[in-house]
Amino acid sequence: MATPVVPPTLTTAERSIEARVRVILARLPRRGPGAWLTEFLVFGLKQAWACVFGGAMLAVIVAARLWYPTEAALARNDALTIAAVAIQVAMVAGRLETLRELRVVVLFHLVGTVMELFKTEVGSWSYPPDGLLRVGAVPLFSGFMYAAVGSYLVRVHRLFDLRFARYPRRWVTALLAVAIYANFFTNHYVTDVRWLLVGAVAVVFGRCVMHFRVFRLRWRMPLLLAFLLVAFFIWLAENIATWSHAWLYPSQLDGWHTVSPSKLASWFLLMIISVVLVTWISPPQPPDDRPSTTPTAT
Template sequence: MNNSLQDFYMEKSVGGRIRRAIKQLFHFGWEQALSCLFSVVIFASLAITQFIPLPFLPRYDWLLIIFLLMQGWMMHYGLETRDELKVITLFHLIGLALEIFKVHMGSWSYPEDAYSKIYGVPLYSGFMYASVASYLCQAWRRLKVELVQWPSFWIVVPLAAAIYLNFFTHHYWIDVRSGLLVLVIIVFWRSWVIYSVNGSRYRMPLVLSYVLIGFFIWIAENIATFFGAWEYPNQTEAWSLVHVGKVSSWLLLVIVSFLIVATLKQVKGKIYQE
């Protein structure tokens, strides 16, 4: 009898833990979905304009208008703050500069016509990078992110600059991304990200979070190229899967994005403390 009661309570306890885990996973997914709202609109717009031609303007121009309206809508309804808009604008400019250089070097192209093109790059492309910043800023706020064992400002800033510059310099010099990835592991090996889900706190190794975000952005890149957001040289004749080696590029881009957002958050926090 005692064994039966013990088994009953054990099953109840295990079942309760499973239900709580499912509930927490649902809340985490919901917060992630809200944080990805900008990205969802981008993918939906790419898909719709790919199969339903819009009148009066080229497709790339319509995408720019849609993304600008979406940005304004999110600001109007408080889904993004003014500080987040500043960060997103910074990423838009950083991404646009990288796009102009990469298109010039033939890494990829935007084959369709548009009035809003600069040096072969449509202005809407900056929103691809801005959407990463939007996700990071919103997820940071919604999940109440805290960083543990965060490296010194004088280590983080040069590392972020080196990663970003390597996207340019590897066309003229050796590609040092492997060395940079090793350096990232060394610098952030002891760093953790703490986040909150439905009142409970969890933690994850920061390097693992980089890898997960980079992998999902690579998946998003395959979706974007499928809907004609841009195309790589091997996709000119027909769409094909983006090479898995691009994961390392997106991983480094995510790291740069995270370092910039984290640094700005810390600088702002110190200003408020002072």
């Protein structure tokens, strides 16, 4: 088996944490079921670490739903915004995100906020009307939920040392991202072409295979499968957030119910925009040629 490698793109704080954890994990079995269990454990830990921004945001939203006093002088939406800013500052100050990566997170934040302004105006969903820290009907914390998706993608890229075989040309992916973003607006006035765009994503990214390192082994997975899995977990988080009344769809105003599975397509497409933004600071790299056992994720 290959010697565990610390990805060179980790931040200073993450390199320190990984080096210490690696010393402990290196004592675990190198072959047999124990080795596979180690890979599974490390995969889960790294995914949780990559989700730290989104997890912290979701925890704050749930806590506000359960315990925030209704008579508090500070509106709940404003408290969520202040908490979101504090989380973002802590991410940078704690060297969990670099200033270079922060550019992508902020840009996706702005992209999401512009769409929020439009979607709330046309009634696609709504937020509680309290609070001063808002633009129109959109509380400022909403943009941080998009930022959490961007944060996850930039962090997972370096934590797993992602490499890509047959990645499409970036100008093609950029045009696709622009078309996806435009459709979120135009679908209220002309034909919604989201399923056509889903098909276009399948064509553009269909041949691409993602290579990633967990601990001792490098693995590979069809990139489209990775997109689907991430979209599914975002949809689960959306269900938790709407249950917490962070925002509500029109059909949920008279009583909460799970978000329609059709929203998976929306999150799948929105995630493509974030992926394209991430390639702005981290151009996709081909798999390296170091010998390694490379299982296939199916």
